[in-house]
Amino acid sequence: MIDSDVSNQADLISAVRRRGALPQAPLAMPAQRLERPRRLSRWALLAMAIWGRPARAGR
Amino acid sequence: MGRRTSDAATVLTRTVALTASFVAGCAAFLLFLQFGAGDGLDPMDGIRAALIFASTFWLAWGAAQASAGLMSRPPRPATDAGPITTRTVVLVPVYNEDPVSTFARVAVMDAALQAAGAGDSIDFAVLSDTRNDQIAQREAHWFLRLLDETGGDGRIFYRRRADNRGRKAGNIEDFIKTSGAAYDFAVILDADSLMEAETILQMIRRMQADPQLGLLQSLPKIINAGSRFGRLMQFSASFYSPVFCRGLAMMQGRTGPFWGHNAIVRVQAFARSCGLPELRGAPPFGGHILSHDYVEAALLARAGWTVRVDDDLQGSYEEGPENIVDHAKRDRRWCQGNLQHSRLLLAPGLKPWSRFVFLQGILAYLSSLIWLSFLLASIVAPLFTPPVDYFPIDDWPFPVLPPSRAAEALGLAIGIVGLLFVPKLLILLDAALRGRTRGFGGVLRAAKSVVVELVQTSIAAPVFLMYQTRSVLQVVSGWDGGWPAQVRGDGRLSLGQAWAASHWIVTSGALGLALAWWLSPALLPWLLPVAGPMVLAPVIIAWSSRPARSDLFSTPEDASTSDLITAHHRMLGRWLGEDAPPSGTPAPMAVTHA
Numbered sequence: 001m002i003d004s005d006v007s008n009q010a011d012l013i014s015a016v017r018r019r020g021a022l023p024q025a026p027l028a029m030p031a032q033r034l035e036r037p038r039r040l041s042r043w044a045l046l047a048m049a050i051w052g053r054p055a056r057a058g059r
Numbered sequence: 060m061g062r063r064t065s066d067a068a069t070v071l072t073r074t075v076a077l078t079a080s081f082v083a084g085c086a087a088f089l090l091f092l093q094f095g096a097g098d099g100l101d102p103m104d105g106i107r108a109a110l111i112f113a114s115t116f117w118l119a120w121g122a123a124q125a126s127a128g129l130m131s132r133p134p135r136p137a138t139d140a141g142p143i144t145t146r147t148v149v150l151v152p153v154y155n156e157d158p159v160s161t162f163a164r165v166a167v168m169d170a171a172l173q174a175a176g177a178g179d180s181i182d183f184a185v186l187s188d189t190r191n192d193q194i195a196q197r198e199a200h201w202f203l204r205l206l207d208e209t210g211g212d213g214r215i216f217y218r219r220r221a222d223n224r225g226r227k228a229g230n231i232e233d234f235i236k237t238s239g240a241a242y243d244f245a246v247i248l249d250a251d252s253l254m255e256a257e258t259i260l261q262m263i264r265r266m267q268a269d270p271q272l273g274l275l276q277s278l279p280k281i282i283n284a285g286s287r288f289g290r291l292m293q294f295s296a297s298f299y300s301p302v303f304c305r306g307l308a309m310m311q312g313r314t315g316p317f318w319g320h321n322a323i324v325r326v327q328a329f330a331r332s333c334g335l336p337e338l339r340g341a342p343p344f345g346g347h348i349l350s351h352d353y354v355e356a357a358l359l360a361r362a363g364w365t366v367r368v369d370d371d372l373q374g375s376y377e378e379g380p381e382n383i384v385d386h387a388k389r390d391r392r393w394c395q396g397n398l399q400h401s402r403l404l405l406a407p408g409l410k411p412w413s414r415f416v417f418l419q420g421i422l423a424y425l426s427s428l429i430w431l432s433f434l435l436a437s438i439v440a441p442l443f444t445p446p447v448d449y450f451p452i453d454d455w456p457f458p459v460l461p462p463s464r465a466a467e468a469l470g471l472a473i474g475i476v477g478l479l480f481v482p483k484l485l486i487l488l489d490a491a492l493r494g495r496t497r498g499f500g501g502v503l504r505a506a507k508s509v510v511v512e513l514v515q516t517s518i519a520a521p522v523f524l525m526y527q528t529r530s531v532l533q534v535v536s537g538w539d540g541g542w543p544a545q546v547r548g549d550g551r552l553s554l555g556q557a558w559a560a561s562h563w564i565v566t567s568g569a570l571g572l573a574l575a576w577w578l579s580p581a582l583l584p585w586l587l588p589v590a591g592p593m594v595l596a597p598v599i600i601a602w603s604s605r606p607a608r609s610d611l612f613s614t615p616e617d618a619s620t621s622d623l624i625t626a627h628h629r630m631l632g633r634w635l636g637e638d639a640p641p642s643g644t645p646a647p648m649a650v651t652h653a
Contacts, residue, residue, distance in 0.1 A: 025237075027240040029236050033407060034335075
């Protein structure tokens with residue numbers, strides 16, 4: 001039977017965290033390469049040489 | 060030497076199957092050109108011949124797979140007869156599912172493993188990506204209920220992600236990055252999956268016996284189907300799929316399939332090889348990889364691991380959609396995922412067969428578009444046909460009628476129908492000779508089920524063709540369908556609901572008939588088996604969603620329901636009868652990592 005004192009949100013979350021937490025045993029999972037690097041065309045390289053690299057968003 | 064022998068058998072099977080399919084496609088191509096030459100060849104005849112080549116190749120490929128399955132008996136895989144010496148976790152990713160049913164499955168599987176004496180080496184982890192706060196609240200409540208039921212503290216876990224980045228693949232990746240090092244193997248399930256304890260243990264033993272085995276896929280059987288459509292799919296999965304699966308295993312060899320669930324993976328291999336990147340660009344072709352399972356199988360093979368499907372593993376179950384509309388929704392996601400694989404056909408380092416498997420998955424959906432294009436081209440063909448020259452011979456005063464090519468047309472139609480029907484009839488014959496029909500109600504009832512299945516799928520095929528064609532066109536035009544939550548339940552649809560889902564199919568069928576009547580009246584009898592069901596789509600959809608009443612489509616799972624399935628039903632009944640969570644409790648925030 002579930003205790004009556006887990007009837008509110010905080011108790012529910014706390015109980016789930018306490019009793020159901022995953023074991024801590026990290027394992028790396030690096031992203032795999034699935035696409036070939038994008039090659040710039042000669043025209044794009046020429047445009048960059050003339051006008052410079054396009055500004056990146058957020059700078 | 061054993062491995063080299065089986066590699067040789069795989070190469071031989073692939074070669075024979077591909078050659079036979081190519082020959083069948085060429086035969087259809089030439090036969091159609093002969094048919095078209097009757098009134099003079101024109102460019103539309105060339106286009107139609109090319110389309111019939113592609114369609115026939117695809118049908119013949121399916122028939123070749125069935126033939127390989129009928130003619131082969133793969134050797135029994137190696138298994139470790141000793142004790143279980145490894146640690147395994149059973150992963151249950153959920154996304155807005157009904158927690159009562161899902162956690163009841165976890166409870167009965169855990170109880171079965173405990174009874175088998177293997178509970179200490181096998182944990183369970185429910186990985187929630189649920190976005191709906193009310194469902195999440197119920198998940199939390201029923202998880203605690205599950206722990207109380209099973210005494211599972213310390214071996215049954217629950218985690219709800221704060222965001223569902225990467226969807227199911229991201230969900231599993233998140234688990235591996237958090238807890239993967241604690242386990243040797245992971246059994247990956249769906250929310251509606253059920254696996255017998257003995258099956259899980261057998262899969263672990265096979266993984267222990269072959270250190271090169273990266274992933275082992277079982278063939279899940281559909282259970283708990285109630286509607287006419289659901290029972291038909293359940294019967295097909297149980298009766299035909301084992302043979303097709305055997306043929307697939309023969310063709311794929313060590314570069315086998317992963318279907319995303321009811322499979323076991325070697326955690327270290329999966330972690331090192333299967334991290335999925337986001338593809339450049341926006342969905343549907345860019346972004347997160349939707350059909351991650353095929354890609355993960357290809358990546359494991361790329362890294363040198365064996366990926367295998369063992370069709371002899373029993374006790375692996377799943378549930379399926381109960382109506383055509385829910386099936387079409389799920390198929391839409393698969394369509395987008397498969398078409399997205401076109402971005403990976405030239406991915407670096409993949410095995411050639413993995414690339415072919417991607418192409419196969421793409422063709423599985425393009426074939427509907429190819430068939431529809433053939434029908435449309437046939438309707439408008441008379442516009443391109445040159446006028447008949449009744450006096451082709453100089454100085455001959457009498458008219459020369461063009462030769463009838465009805466024999467070629469009929470031959471082509473019989474050949475194509477044969478490719479569809481004959482493999483299934485051969486599977487019936489094989490089942491009767493081997494005694495397998497006993498599990499399907501005996502020879503006569505199995506035969507009746509097969510005949511009715513052939514008729515019903517032939518009638519419904521044009522409806523599926525239209526849904527798949529629409530899916531392909533949506534994806535190609537950039538419409539991201541995402542990953543809608545799976546609909547479970549009895550799935551009954553009213554005629555009104557069926558009309559809402561398929562009125563565009565009715566319109567398409569009626570327009571096709573009208574166009575044919577105007578442009579090519581001779582085509583009408585050939586078009587009726589396709590356009591007729593299209594016009595009747597709402598009736599077909601509504602009727603097939605109703606509960607099944609006959610004794611057709613019996614499966615071995617009906618005849619002797621497993622203890623596990625019975626236990627699940629009992630547990631579900633008991634839990635549903637208990638009090639609901641206290642009302643008025645606000646939805647909990649997402650449980651984040653500690």
